[in-house]
Every structure is written in C-alpha cells, then in structure tokens.
Amino acid sequence: MSGLHPFDPITPGEIQLATKLLQAALPGVDLRYKRIDIQEPIKKDVVPYIEAERLGKPLPPKPARLLIALFHRLDTGAFCKALLNASTRAVVSLNEMPKDVQPPVDVDEMIEIEQLCLNHPAVQAEIAKMQLPSGMRVCNDPWIYGTDDQNESRRLFQCYMYIVATDHPQNNHYAHPCKFSPVFDGLTRQLVRIDYLPSTPDHSSVETQPWRPVPGIQYAHELLEEPLRNDLKPYIVQQPEGASFSVNGNEVSWQKWKFRVGFNTREGMVIHNLNYDGRSVFYRLSVSEMTVPYGDPRAPFHRKQAFDVGDVGFGITANELTLGCDCLGHIKYFDGFRADSKGTPIQLKNVICLHEQDNGLQHKHTNYRTGAATVVRNRQLVAQMICTVGNYEYIFAFIFDQAANVELEVRATGILSTVPFDNEKPGTTVPWGTNVGPGVMAPFHQHMFSFRIDPALDGNQNTIYYEDSVPMPEDENNPYKVGYTTEQTVFKTSSTAQTSVDRHRVFKIRNDNIINPITYHPIAYKLQTSPAQMMLASKNSFGLKRAVFATKPIWVTRYRDGELFAAGEFTNQSKQSHGVEEMVERKDPVENEDVVLWHTFGLTHNPRIEDFPVMPMEKVSVMLKPDGFFTKNPALDVPQSNQLFNKSTLHPEKACCAPGQVKL
Amino acid sequence: MSGLHPFDPITPGEIQLATKLLQAALPGVDLRYKRIDIQEPIKKDVVPYIEAERLGKPLPPKPARLLIALFHRLDTGAFCKALLNASTRAVVSLNEMPKDVQPPVDVDEMIEIEQLCLNHPAVQAEIAKMQLPSGMRVCNDPWIYGTDDQNESRRLFQCYMYIVATDHPQNNHYAHPCKFSPVFDGLTRQLVRIDYLPSTPDHSSVETQPWRPVPGIQYAHELLEEPLRNDLKPYIVQQPEGASFSVNGNEVSWQKWKFRVGFNTREGMVIHNLNYDGRSVFYRLSVSEMTVPYGDPRAPFHRKQAFDVGDVGFGITANELTLGCDCLGHIKYFDGFRADSKGTPIQLKNVICLHEQDNGLQHKHTNYRTGAATVVRNRQLVAQMICTVGNYEYIFAFIFDQAANVELEVRATGILSTVPFDNEKPGTTVPWGTNVGPGVMAPFHQHMFSFRIDPALDGNQNTIYYEDSVPMPEDENNPYKVGYTTEQTVFKTSSTAQTSVDRHRVFKIRNDNIINPITYHPIAYKLQTSPAQMMLASKNSFGLKRAVFATKPIWVTRYRDGELFAAGEFTNQSKQSHGVEEMVERKDPVENEDVVLWHTFGLTHNPRIEDFPVMPMEKVSVMLKPDGFFTKNPALDVPQSNQLFNKSTLHPEKACCAPGQVKL
Known part of the structure; x- marks a missing residue:
C-alpha cells in the first residue's frame, strides 16, 4: 500500500482492510455496506508532498491514507x-448518524428493490389488471424518493413501472409507462403504498385499467421499421506513432500538462494536482453535485428529484467503456473499484478513457503581404467518463489543450423519463411537458450541475473576483463616446454572485502575490461560465430547499477539508441541503486565501419530440483559460500543421491541388 | 451560361459580360470596379424552380440571372x-450614388494605399525621425476610416504604421506599432494629414521621436527563442472509402441533407436551399454583417471600426486553403471568382472547404438490466471559410449533423490590433487595454456578428416566437411548488427582442400550417442563441449609430428582395446604418409570412496577454435544432458505432481489452 500515491483511487486491498477493521470494531454485528472509498487526504498534509514532486525535491513522508465507510448495522438498522486510517490500520471515528439521514443507494439495493417490486403480490395484482397482450411483461425503474414530508424518516423508494413490449435487450420500455407506482421501504422491504399516476392534464388519477395498446417507439436498430443509413463511410483515426501522452499509474503527462486522474464512487472522475509546464494551476477539479428536478406539478411526480452524485454516484454508474464505441483513436483506459453491499471489492473496468482528439484550428495568421501563413491545429487531450443513471446518460469530459485551457464538457443523452398520458384525442397537451408518442409524455425538467474548482495558481493563496465590461462616462476622457473599461469586484469574504451577459461578466482567479511582468496585473486564470437559468422550483418547495446550490451560479468559499459537495454530504431524502450555502454563511475571509470557486450551470430541458426515444446529446461547456498567467500565447511552440504530418486526402472529383497562396 | 443554377456563384464569363455591358452603356468613360458579383435572384422567381427540384418535378424556366456592379467613374469620380441582367444581357439600372456614400474597398486599392503611404515624402520624413537601427523598416496596415464627422464626404484611409524588425515573411510587426498615422484620400491620392498617436494613459501625443528599441514578440517558429515541442505524435484521419458526401457542381448531398454552397465577395460562403430528407428547412443562411468597434477612447483610435462584411468582404478576404493545413481528412474545395479593379476576373482557389469530422458521441443509452448499449457517434459535415482581415482571422463553419442540427461556428484568431504604449515604468497600464509586450498595448474591442436566417420550414410561410420557462403560480394547481411551464410570445409585426438567460428564452421558427401529429404543436426549429453583451459604445456615438444591428440580439423582419445586410448596403464611412433597424421600423406583419430572423451575437474581447502574438482561437457557436419538426430522433437510423468500423487502438501499456459490460 505504501506504493500508492495520496491521490490514487481506492484499491481492493484497502476495501478488504476496511471491512476487516470494521468487523473488529463491531464484533458480531452484521453490516451492509453502502460505500467504502478513499477519503480525500488532508490538504495541509498532501501539499508539501506534491510540491516536492513538482519541484523534483526529495519527497517528505506521505500523508495518511484515509478511508471512509458508510454502512447500515443490520442489528439496529x-x-x-x-473514518479509517489505512496507513496505521486504525478506526479514526465511527459514528451513528441521525435517524433521518439516509445514505446513498447501493447497487445491490437497487437491484433488490427492483425485484422486490416485481415479485410483490400487490404489484402483480396491478399488473394483472392491465390485461397485457401475451408476450408483454412489466419492468420498473426504482427511483430515489424526493422528500415531501418533514417528518419522514423511513428509507423509501418509488418504483416507476413500464410495459416491456418485446424481449429485445434494447427494448424501450419508456414508451409504455404504466399508471401506478409502488413505494417500498428499503430497510423493512415492505410495500408502503401504491400511488396511481395522473394521466390527464389535471391532477386526478384512477385505479389501474386494462391497457389500451399503442405502438412502441424503439431505438434498437433491429426494431426500427426504416432501414439503416448505408451511406456513412468509415472515418478512422490513426496514430501510427502512438499517443502523445504518457501514463505512469494514474499520473498523466501530455503537452506540458501533468495531472493525476482520480476516481471515486461518488464523483467518478476527478482531476488532481494539475500543473502546466512545471507550474501549479489547479489543486482539484470535479463535478461536485447534480440534481434533476422535474417541473410536472402533479403528485407523485414532484418526488422525482435525483441527486445523481450524492444519492447514487457517478463512480458507481460509470459505464465500462469499449474500444471502438465510446472514443476514437488511440485509447488508454483507467479502472476503478467499489465495494458491494457485503464489502467485497468489485472491479469497474475501463470507467475512464483517455485519448487525443483534433479540434480544428487553434490559431492561424496569414501575413497578407507575403502570403506566409502560420497554422497550428488544436490537438486536445480528453479524459472522459459516461454515466448511466437509470434512463439518462451523462458524458463528462475534461478537455486539455496546448494553449493551457481546460474545458469541462457535459453531454446529456439517453432516454427521457416519461409519464403516462392519455393523448389520443388530438390537441391533448400539458403546458409542462411534450407528447413524445401515443400515451406517453415527457415532462419538463432541469439538469443542474455544480463544478467545483479548487485553484492553486502558483500556490494555494488565491483571490477570486469578477470583471464587468462597462461603458466609460461620456465626459472629456471619452470625447467620442466609444470608450469602455472594466470594473473589478473582489470577493473579500465567502459569498455568491450572479452571472451577467449584459455586462460580459467574467470570473477570474488570481494570485495577488505574483505580478505578470508585462501586464503588471497579478497572474490569473478566468472561468468562462455557462450562464444558465437557475432552478425554477419555488423557494418554498422541498425541491429547492434540498438544492440551494442550484439557486445561484457562483459560490466562493474558503477551503476546508471534507467540504467537497455542493448539496452536502448526504442528499438522499434530505429535507434541506447542508452544502455550499452553509459554507458561504461563515463569511470566511477569501482574499489571498485558500479559496474554492463553485459554478452552478445547467440545462432547462423542455423535451423536444426529437429527444425521444433516445436523445441526441445536448452539450454544455465551461472553460478555464489563462488570463495573464503567461507572458504570451503558450501554444506558440506547437509545430505547424502540414500535409506531411496530417496526410489529408483530396476529394477525387477535382484533380488540381497546388498549394494555395493566400491573398487579401 | 444556361447551365448555371440560380444560386451558383458568379463566373468569369459573367464578370466579362458585366464589363462589356457597362463599357457599352458608358462609352469612353474609364471605370474602376469595386465589385462585380452575382445579385441574389428574386425569391418569387426562384422558389418555383427549387421547389420543382425538391419534388423531382419538371423544372420551370430559370429566373433571370442578375449581376451587380459597383464602380467609380474615373471622369467624374x-x-x-x-444592376445587370445576364440572361438578357441588359443593363437593368445604372445609378449614381449620393456623394457621401462610399463603396467598399477593393483589393487593388488597399495595396495602392499601402504603397502610396510608404512612398510619400512626408511619411518617409516621419520614418526618418524614428532613427531606426539598420535592417529595420516600416510597413503599414491601411484601415477603413470610421467616420466621426457628419460632413465628411472624402474617401479616406487611415494607415497604421509598424516597424518591421526582421525581413522574415512572418515577422510580427504588430509588436512594434509606430506613433503616427497618416490619413489619405483614396480618390485624389493626397495625404490629408498625419495623426500623432497617444502612447500614454492620457490623450496627448507628441511628434515623432527616435525609436526606443524593445525586443520583438514573434510567432514564426524560426524566430522563437524556445525550441518547438517534439512530443506531438501524428494524428491522421483516414477515409479509405472516401467521403460520405457527394457534390454536383455547388450542390452537396450528405446524410439526408441537401444544400447549395454559395459564394459571393461580400458574405463569402452562403448556404442556399437547405433540405433534410426531402423537406425544405432553410432558404438561406449567411453571416450578414460584422463590426469591430474599439473601446480605446483616445483619438484617432475611435475611428477604428471596421465592418468586415460591408466595408471589405469575407469573400475577397477568404484564404485560399491548403491540403493538410486547414482541415483534416478527406477534403473537397470550392473556388470563387472576383473582379479586380479593372474588371478582370480573378480566381479565388479553394476558398471554401468541405469535409467530415467526428464530434464524439451523438447519443448513447445502456439498458442497465441487459447491459445492451446503443452508441451512435456524431459524424458532422463542415463547410468552412477562413478570412484574413488585416490583422485578424475569422474561421466560419456551417456544421451539419445527422440529427438535423445546423451549427454556425465562428472562431476568432489572428493578431490583435495593437497601439504604441510607453509602459516601461512598472505599473503603467490603461483601463481600456492590456499590455501585451514592451511598448505595445492591445485595446479592448468587440466583435459583433449578424447571423441572417431565412427559414423555409416546409414552405416560406413561417412564424417566429420566443418561449420562456417560468414557474407556475403557487396555487392549487401547483401544490408542491415545483411546477413550471412555458410562455410563448409571437412576433406579430417586424420587431426586436432581447435574449434572457434567467428565463431560458428560446427563439423558435414554426410553420403554423403544419401540425406535428404527436406533439399537436406546429412543426418547428429552434435557434440556440449565443447570448452576448451588445455594443458598448454610446447611443450618441457614430460607432453605434453606424451599427444599430449590434444593439439588440434578435431582429425579426418580413422578407424583401435585396434586404440581406444587417447594417445596410453601404457601410464604408457610413454616418448611420440603414439596415435591419429600418426594416423593423416598417412594422410589417410577420406571423405566418415569409419572415427573416437575424441574430446578433459577439465577443467582448478584452485581450489577454495570451492572445499575443497570435491568438488561440476564441469560439462562438449558435445552433438551429429541430423542435417538433420530426416525430422522433432523426438520427435513429445511423449505424451503431463499433470497432470494426472505427478501428481504434489500445494504449499499449495495458494488454486486456475485453468488451466491458455496463453496470449500474
């Protein structure tokens, strides 16, 4: 274990050690594990280590390797x-949590609830009432239960039921939602009740009726009526000399970038200790939280609000990726590990992929007098993770380029979460959703993400501010009335801010202790935000109280160990969040301090019918760009783009291919 | 000529015909041509023709092929x-324009002014005063003269002077701006005056002094002090079976898309008659105008405001592209033609390139119960044009995908327009610019684009509206306070609108005459805008009066022949624009009419030092997406992504590559 880097993901041996330590601490007690994972190291302990690494100095002792275990005692529930110290093999702390705090779902539990539901006599009775044609059966998606009761402390699951019209492994059951939803207690395994779902524009519902058959809407190619396109020609990325990156364990080096790919069951992919050309840039980048509130006002749909990080985890839902499907070119995969409910280590193969891509031109200039052109292509390094959270897929990519930019790109795809809707009469619609097929409607919803940025621009003492572009007053200093300047607002204490398109507001991180020798301003990076509508639920709703991070796009806090999650540590069935809003409340000084910037962005997703039965990806991107961090374009030393290197081919229709001269 | 399609670009024969017709109409008069180009055909004449094409019906007679010629009479000035009719070989109209209307610059004129300036004794005298070291010389960028005088009617050019420190063909003279700027009359060729440039934070200037040598800042690889990166490995795109597109003249077919690539000297690339799967979608897409106002308040920098479309033209500044440099993969090039100042046709080779690219995943879903995944990659078709407008480069791409999306992507790169600045004393800065090197500052500025969208969704009678996402009232219909709906606002008469991030405002185009059989709403496309800060110059400035299109992000007008340009037909030295704001003023009915949507977007560009000496591209993108135009995801029939087709390779470090199973 001593060979591990402080930022390395958990190992199978550590999972086994954790169960051994806990069995010893709680002799004779059966435990059901929800999570066993690495606990982020204490920053003040790890910084000297990674600084020594960066500077090539002798390494100090490694910080303690900490583990976290979440579990239910099966004796008391x-x-x-x-908290465990794997280095000393000791239990650091072991606490029973308050009765209404729910741990996240575990994978085995989700499968168990799904089966429990299907096999339950009351559910089978409902299914029977539908009088399905022979060959059809029913499946269900167990859902996280979005609280609507301050006094609820049971562990609940709501199951959304669908008709399986065909046994094809890619059958789209979301085209056939049933009109009832059983609710189960996840600990007692008891049926709590069956909710009947509204299926008209009003809030009423009726007991289960015989199913009125409607055609399915399939995405599986074998089930499509139309033929596949046959005119798409192969497009092959060849890297005959291999990749430009090198990988040593979880450390990646590429084009002056150096960082560690981290992985945990909650956030999935994490980027640690990001350096450029030997300079420290970011301590940690991650998608800290995400919530999907639905806008359908009718019970029980208001309980559809998942926290895909806190309730479930991007690590445990990360797809095991396959060569030739999810990336193109020359691919390096990283594995992860999780514990199952018994504490057994489970390998998660290929959950992160790393590859290069070409993103068109990075810079070009032609001196029109001489015709001499400089052209540099934009080669990028992509670290990608794809998560399947029930119906939806999220594709997360950290994209690095040669001009020292880092992009977080999020693609939403997968299948809409649908509800039954009696829309056979033309014109039957609801104002909070879209008919996507006969008998099926997709309600409006939002995807709200929190991007957590822990900067370390030439050190951990950084300052965050925003800069607006504003017209100059129309006075003697601005005689032609075209002048404009910028206004800076520095975050002095932990607080929040709005984005502003009208003022071209840009958020920046700087190190006040290091002045750029040319610009005479502190060295800095800027955050290119994705200005987005914030959460639409009322401030009086549970939905919003549980996700205060989704009410403001920018949060600035002072770093504290353990504060990684925008909606708090435990989100499942939370009644209110204990996240970034509480950190901000402290009003810590944040100027020239160890500061953290949290950016909430999202998609208000009012489904298009074109998003069904599987959704063309919707992309959102935010970027971190140097802004006075260097003294010139850092990509100047990238070799020129040329045909010898790129080996492009000419469309045959045309024979001539003399190199062009650029003219004005 | 009868073989030409109505949307084909001008031919050399048509240019020659135009000069012949004009010589005959004005016998004995010497003419200096500014432009000879195709005039967009009359819509009512061309629609029956392209509709017959679309439906495979017998073609009606072609509409008249119209040409436009702009010229100076050399006898009267x-x-x-x-306006010429090439089909009948007739002059349709020939008008002398008012005295203060200036035609755009012509290529020969730009070169002539540049030489005139350099050779002028007064300029040479100024150069001599700089006492440059031996081996150094001076060059200049002639600039469009942004009017600041209501009574000015001369044709003026302002020349910005730079020191050429080395004779390398890629010398970056923008690192060494001189402190004087001669102004010339473009018709009389007379020196009007020499402006001395401010080079301190105040507005004062001094007469030319000996140059104080400072180091250059070069981008040419041969001139860099640091070595080039040697660790970038080749990345080759292979299309062994060729491209998936086919080209017939200027008509392109690709993956159910069909359109015509148009080209003219003013807008450059234009997309005509865009159909998807046999359905009409857009009549015409183009970048209609662009202006770059500078925010430096000091004279004469307030006159730096170019209209790169109207004053110069993206067609004449389009780069002649080279295989292996500007695109990757399998490339088809299109040529264009322009007339020089004598009316001689000049071929513009390879000014548009067409190629496919892979843009990662388009959609993915894994049925976690069966592990069965559907994965479709996002193949795109890119039509690209790169324009060098003096110091800057703009890369325009129309990007088509298999889910019926069209994207307009704009990349800004090239070199910042710099000014001299005495910044040797540490801390010397201005609030309207960034020091990018010793003695050189890059002022803040904006790039404002107008994207003109002429829709034809299943016909030319379309309606434009916007849709906001708004919380439901907290009443009995919204008991849990999470409900939200949309509010539609239809444009009844030609008018403008703001974008709104807070309301998630989406602009849509629909055909009220065709109802989607599933959604029960009219078939539609949506415009994914790029919300941006509008122009910062005061409403009392010439800068803003000349570019009213840049004051509002959305303009909706009724189609009229000839109304293609957001800032009006003649922008050079304009005193006010006669563009989209005048079209809107008519208050034409636009509901269920032939309507045009204009989207102004842009970049407020406060230079980073990393943007110098050549700027990593800054990207802006707007998209047109089907929204109820189809009855399901139109990309469902795209074949699955697989290794047999993609031929990816595994990073060698790791041997195992069993196909992964996706787990929840």
Whole structure:
C-alpha cells in the first residue's frame, strides 16, 4: 500500500482492510455496506508532498491514507459512518448518524428493490389488471424518493413501472409507462403504498385499467421499421506513432500538462494536482453535485428529484467503456473499484478513457503581404467518463489543450423519463411537458450541475473576483463616446454572485502575490461560465430547499477539508441541503486565501419530440483559460500543421491541388 | 451560361459580360470596379424552380440571372451602382450614388494605399525621425476610416504604421506599432494629414521621436527563442472509402441533407436551399454583417471600426486553403471568382472547404438490466471559410449533423490590433487595454456578428416566437411548488427582442400550417442563441449609430428582395446604418409570412496577454435544432458505432481489452 500515491483511487486491498477493521470494531454485528472509498487526504498534509514532486525535491513522508465507510448495522438498522486510517490500520471515528439521514443507494439495493417490486403480490395484482397482450411483461425503474414530508424518516423508494413490449435487450420500455407506482421501504422491504399516476392534464388519477395498446417507439436498430443509413463511410483515426501522452499509474503527462486522474464512487472522475509546464494551476477539479428536478406539478411526480452524485454516484454508474464505441483513436483506459453491499471489492473496468482528439484550428495568421501563413491545429487531450443513471446518460469530459485551457464538457443523452398520458384525442397537451408518442409524455425538467474548482495558481493563496465590461462616462476622457473599461469586484469574504451577459461578466482567479511582468496585473486564470437559468422550483418547495446550490451560479468559499459537495454530504431524502450555502454563511475571509470557486450551470430541458426515444446529446461547456498567467500565447511552440504530418486526402472529383497562396 | 443554377456563384464569363455591358452603356468613360458579383435572384422567381427540384418535378424556366456592379467613374469620380441582367444581357439600372456614400474597398486599392503611404515624402520624413537601427523598416496596415464627422464626404484611409524588425515573411510587426498615422484620400491620392498617436494613459501625443528599441514578440517558429515541442505524435484521419458526401457542381448531398454552397465577395460562403430528407428547412443562411468597434477612447483610435462584411468582404478576404493545413481528412474545395479593379476576373482557389469530422458521441443509452448499449457517434459535415482581415482571422463553419442540427461556428484568431504604449515604468497600464509586450498595448474591442436566417420550414410561410420557462403560480394547481411551464410570445409585426438567460428564452421558427401529429404543436426549429453583451459604445456615438444591428440580439423582419445586410448596403464611412433597424421600423406583419430572423451575437474581447502574438482561437457557436419538426430522433437510423468500423487502438501499456459490460 505504501506504493500508492495520496491521490490514487481506492484499491481492493484497502476495501478488504476496511471491512476487516470494521468487523473488529463491531464484533458480531452484521453490516451492509453502502460505500467504502478513499477519503480525500488532508490538504495541509498532501501539499508539501506534491510540491516536492513538482519541484523534483526529495519527497517528505506521505500523508495518511484515509478511508471512509458508510454502512447500515443490520442489528439496529442504524446508519453509520466510519473514518479509517489505512496507513496505521486504525478506526479514526465511527459514528451513528441521525435517524433521518439516509445514505446513498447501493447497487445491490437497487437491484433488490427492483425485484422486490416485481415479485410483490400487490404489484402483480396491478399488473394483472392491465390485461397485457401475451408476450408483454412489466419492468420498473426504482427511483430515489424526493422528500415531501418533514417528518419522514423511513428509507423509501418509488418504483416507476413500464410495459416491456418485446424481449429485445434494447427494448424501450419508456414508451409504455404504466399508471401506478409502488413505494417500498428499503430497510423493512415492505410495500408502503401504491400511488396511481395522473394521466390527464389535471391532477386526478384512477385505479389501474386494462391497457389500451399503442405502438412502441424503439431505438434498437433491429426494431426500427426504416432501414439503416448505408451511406456513412468509415472515418478512422490513426496514430501510427502512438499517443502523445504518457501514463505512469494514474499520473498523466501530455503537452506540458501533468495531472493525476482520480476516481471515486461518488464523483467518478476527478482531476488532481494539475500543473502546466512545471507550474501549479489547479489543486482539484470535479463535478461536485447534480440534481434533476422535474417541473410536472402533479403528485407523485414532484418526488422525482435525483441527486445523481450524492444519492447514487457517478463512480458507481460509470459505464465500462469499449474500444471502438465510446472514443476514437488511440485509447488508454483507467479502472476503478467499489465495494458491494457485503464489502467485497468489485472491479469497474475501463470507467475512464483517455485519448487525443483534433479540434480544428487553434490559431492561424496569414501575413497578407507575403502570403506566409502560420497554422497550428488544436490537438486536445480528453479524459472522459459516461454515466448511466437509470434512463439518462451523462458524458463528462475534461478537455486539455496546448494553449493551457481546460474545458469541462457535459453531454446529456439517453432516454427521457416519461409519464403516462392519455393523448389520443388530438390537441391533448400539458403546458409542462411534450407528447413524445401515443400515451406517453415527457415532462419538463432541469439538469443542474455544480463544478467545483479548487485553484492553486502558483500556490494555494488565491483571490477570486469578477470583471464587468462597462461603458466609460461620456465626459472629456471619452470625447467620442466609444470608450469602455472594466470594473473589478473582489470577493473579500465567502459569498455568491450572479452571472451577467449584459455586462460580459467574467470570473477570474488570481494570485495577488505574483505580478505578470508585462501586464503588471497579478497572474490569473478566468472561468468562462455557462450562464444558465437557475432552478425554477419555488423557494418554498422541498425541491429547492434540498438544492440551494442550484439557486445561484457562483459560490466562493474558503477551503476546508471534507467540504467537497455542493448539496452536502448526504442528499438522499434530505429535507434541506447542508452544502455550499452553509459554507458561504461563515463569511470566511477569501482574499489571498485558500479559496474554492463553485459554478452552478445547467440545462432547462423542455423535451423536444426529437429527444425521444433516445436523445441526441445536448452539450454544455465551461472553460478555464489563462488570463495573464503567461507572458504570451503558450501554444506558440506547437509545430505547424502540414500535409506531411496530417496526410489529408483530396476529394477525387477535382484533380488540381497546388498549394494555395493566400491573398487579401 | 444556361447551365448555371440560380444560386451558383458568379463566373468569369459573367464578370466579362458585366464589363462589356457597362463599357457599352458608358462609352469612353474609364471605370474602376469595386465589385462585380452575382445579385441574389428574386425569391418569387426562384422558389418555383427549387421547389420543382425538391419534388423531382419538371423544372420551370430559370429566373433571370442578375449581376451587380459597383464602380467609380474615373471622369467624374462618381460612385455608381449598376444592376445587370445576364440572361438578357441588359443593363437593368445604372445609378449614381449620393456623394457621401462610399463603396467598399477593393483589393487593388488597399495595396495602392499601402504603397502610396510608404512612398510619400512626408511619411518617409516621419520614418526618418524614428532613427531606426539598420535592417529595420516600416510597413503599414491601411484601415477603413470610421467616420466621426457628419460632413465628411472624402474617401479616406487611415494607415497604421509598424516597424518591421526582421525581413522574415512572418515577422510580427504588430509588436512594434509606430506613433503616427497618416490619413489619405483614396480618390485624389493626397495625404490629408498625419495623426500623432497617444502612447500614454492620457490623450496627448507628441511628434515623432527616435525609436526606443524593445525586443520583438514573434510567432514564426524560426524566430522563437524556445525550441518547438517534439512530443506531438501524428494524428491522421483516414477515409479509405472516401467521403460520405457527394457534390454536383455547388450542390452537396450528405446524410439526408441537401444544400447549395454559395459564394459571393461580400458574405463569402452562403448556404442556399437547405433540405433534410426531402423537406425544405432553410432558404438561406449567411453571416450578414460584422463590426469591430474599439473601446480605446483616445483619438484617432475611435475611428477604428471596421465592418468586415460591408466595408471589405469575407469573400475577397477568404484564404485560399491548403491540403493538410486547414482541415483534416478527406477534403473537397470550392473556388470563387472576383473582379479586380479593372474588371478582370480573378480566381479565388479553394476558398471554401468541405469535409467530415467526428464530434464524439451523438447519443448513447445502456439498458442497465441487459447491459445492451446503443452508441451512435456524431459524424458532422463542415463547410468552412477562413478570412484574413488585416490583422485578424475569422474561421466560419456551417456544421451539419445527422440529427438535423445546423451549427454556425465562428472562431476568432489572428493578431490583435495593437497601439504604441510607453509602459516601461512598472505599473503603467490603461483601463481600456492590456499590455501585451514592451511598448505595445492591445485595446479592448468587440466583435459583433449578424447571423441572417431565412427559414423555409416546409414552405416560406413561417412564424417566429420566443418561449420562456417560468414557474407556475403557487396555487392549487401547483401544490408542491415545483411546477413550471412555458410562455410563448409571437412576433406579430417586424420587431426586436432581447435574449434572457434567467428565463431560458428560446427563439423558435414554426410553420403554423403544419401540425406535428404527436406533439399537436406546429412543426418547428429552434435557434440556440449565443447570448452576448451588445455594443458598448454610446447611443450618441457614430460607432453605434453606424451599427444599430449590434444593439439588440434578435431582429425579426418580413422578407424583401435585396434586404440581406444587417447594417445596410453601404457601410464604408457610413454616418448611420440603414439596415435591419429600418426594416423593423416598417412594422410589417410577420406571423405566418415569409419572415427573416437575424441574430446578433459577439465577443467582448478584452485581450489577454495570451492572445499575443497570435491568438488561440476564441469560439462562438449558435445552433438551429429541430423542435417538433420530426416525430422522433432523426438520427435513429445511423449505424451503431463499433470497432470494426472505427478501428481504434489500445494504449499499449495495458494488454486486456475485453468488451466491458455496463453496470449500474
């Protein structure tokens, strides 16, 4: 274990050690594990280590390797949290959590609830009432239960039921939602009740009726009526000399970038200790939280609000990726590990992929007098993770380029979460959703993400501010009335801010202790935000109280160990969040301090019918760009784009291909 | 000529015909041509023709092929505009324009002014005063003269002077701006005056002094002090079976898309008659105008405001592209033609390139119960044009995909327009610019684009509206306070609108005459805008009066022949624009009419030092997406992504590559 880097993901041996330590600490008690994972190292302990690495100095002792375990005691049903020191093989703390704090779902539990539901006599009775044609059966998606009761402390799951019209492994059951939804207690395994779903524009519902058959809407190629396109020609990326990156364990080096690819079951992919050309840039980048509130006002749909990070985890939902499907070119994969509910280590193969891509031109200039052109292509390095959270897929990519930019790109795809809707009469619609097929409607919803940026621009003492572009007053200093300047607002204490398109507001991170020798301003990076509509639910709703991070696009806090999650540590069935809003409340000084910038962005997703039965990806992107961090374009030393290197081919229709001269 | 399609670009024969017709109409008069180009056909004449094409019906007679010629009479100096009918070989109209209307610059004129300036004794005298070291010389960028005088009617050019420190063909003279700027009359060729440039934070200037040598800042690889990167490995795109597109003349077919690539000297690339799967979608897409106002308040920099479309033209500044440099993969090039100042046809080779690219995943879903995944990659078709407008480069791409999306992507790169600045004393800065090197500052500025969208969704009678996402009232219909709906606002008469991030405002185009059989709403496309800060210059400035299109992000007008340009037909030295704001003023009915949507977007560009000496591209993108135009995802029939087709390779470090199973 001593060979591990402080930022390395958990190992199978560490998972086994954790269960051994907990069995010893709680002799004779059966435990059901929700999570066993690495706990982020204490920053003040790890910084000297990674600084020595960066500077090539002798390494100090490694910080303690900490583990976290979440589990239920099966004797008392209590939910416990333990902190373990794997280096000393000791239990650091072991606490029983308050009764209404729910741990996240575990994978085995989700499968168990799904089966429990299907096999339950009351559910089978409902299914029978539908009088399905022979060959059809029913499946269900167990859903996280979005609280609507301050006094609820049971562990609940709501199951959304669908008709399986064909046994094809890619059958799209979301085209056939049923009109009832059983609710189960996840600990007692008891049926709590069956909710009947509204299926008209009003809030009423009726007991289960015989199913009125409607055609399915399939995405599986074998099930499509139309033929596949046959005119798409192969497009092959060849890297005959291999990749430009090198990988040593989880450390990646590429084009002056150096960083560590981290992985945990909650956030999935994490980027640690990002350096450029030997300079420290970011300590940690991650997608800290995400919530999907639905806008359908009718019960029980208001309970559809998942926190895909806190309730489930991008790590445990990360796809095991396959060569030739998910990336193109020359691919390096990283594995992860999780514990199952018994504490057994489970390998998660190929959950992160790393590859290069070409993103068109990075810079070009032609001196029109001489015709001499400089052309540099934009080669990028992509670290990608794809998560399947029930119906939806999210594709997360950290994209690095040669001009020292880092992009977080999020693609939403997969299948809309649908509800039953009696829309056979032409013109039957609801104002909070889109008919996507006969008998099926896709309600409006939002995807709200929190991007957590822990900067370390030439050190951990950084300052965050925003800069607006504003017209100059129309006075003697601006005689022609065209002048404009910028206004800076520095975050002095932990607080929030709005984005502003009208003022071209840009958020920046700077190190006040290091002045750029040319610009005479502190060295800095800027965050190119994705200005987005914030959460639409009322401030009086549970939905919003549970996700205060989704009410403001920018949060600035002072770093504290353990504060990684925008909606708090435990989001499942939370009644209110204990996240970034509480950190901000402290009003910590944040100027020239160890500061963290949190950016909430999202998609208001009012489904198009074209998003069904599987959704063309919707892309959102935010970028971190140097802004006075260097003294000139850092990509100047990238070799020129040329035909010898690129080996492009000419469309045959045309024979001539003399190199062109650029003219004005 | 009868073989030409109505949307084909001008031919050399048509240019020659135009000069012949004009010589005959004005016998004995010497003419200096500014432009000879195709005039967009009359819509009512061309629609029956392209509709017959679309439906595979017998073609009606072609509409008349119209040409436009702009020229100066060398006898009187008058600026004239002629409309010609190439089909009947007739002059349709020939008008002398008012005295203060200036035609755009012509290529020969730009070169002549540049030489005139360099050779002028007064300029040479100024150069001598700089006492440049031996081996150094001076060059200049002639600039469009942004009017600041209501009574000015001369044709003026302002020349910005730079020191050429080395004779390398890629010398970056923008690192060494001189402190004087001669102004010339473009018709009389007389020196009007020499402006001395401010080079301190105040507005004062001094007469030319000996140059104080400072190091250059070069981008040419041969001139860099640091070595080039040697660790970038080749990345080759192979299309062994060729491209998936086919080209017939200027008609392109690709993956159910069909359109015509148009080209003219003013807008450059234009997309005509865009159909998808046999359905009409857009009549015409183009970048209608662009202006770059500078925010430096000091004279004469307030006169730096170019209209790169109207004053110069993206067609004449389009780069002649080279295989292996500007695109990757399998490339088809299109040529264009322009007339020189004598009316001689000049071929513009390879000014548009067409190629496919892979843009990662388009859609993916894994049925977690079966592990069965559907994965479709996002193949795109890119039609690209790169324009060098003096110091800057703009890369325009129309990007088509298999889910019926069209994207307009704009990349800004090239070199910042710099000014001299005495910044040797540490801390010397201005609030309207960035020091990018010793003695050189890059002022803040904006790039404002107008994207003109002429829709034809299943016909030319379309309606434009916007849709906001708004919370439902907290009443009995919204008991849990999470409900939200949309509010539609239809444009009834020609008018403008703001974007709104807070309301998630989406602009849509629909055909009220065709109802989607599933959604029960009219078939539609949506415009994914790029919300941006509008122009910062005061409404009392010439800068803003000349570019009213840049004050609002959305303009909706009724189609009229000839109304293609957001800032009006003649922008050079304009005192006010006569563009989209005048079309809107008519208050034409636009509901269920032949309507045009204009989107102004842009970049407020406060230079980073990393943007110098050549700028990593800054990207802006707007998209047109089907929204109820189809009855399901139109990309469902795209074949699955697989290794047999994609031929990816595995990073060698790791041997195992079993196909992964996706787990929840």
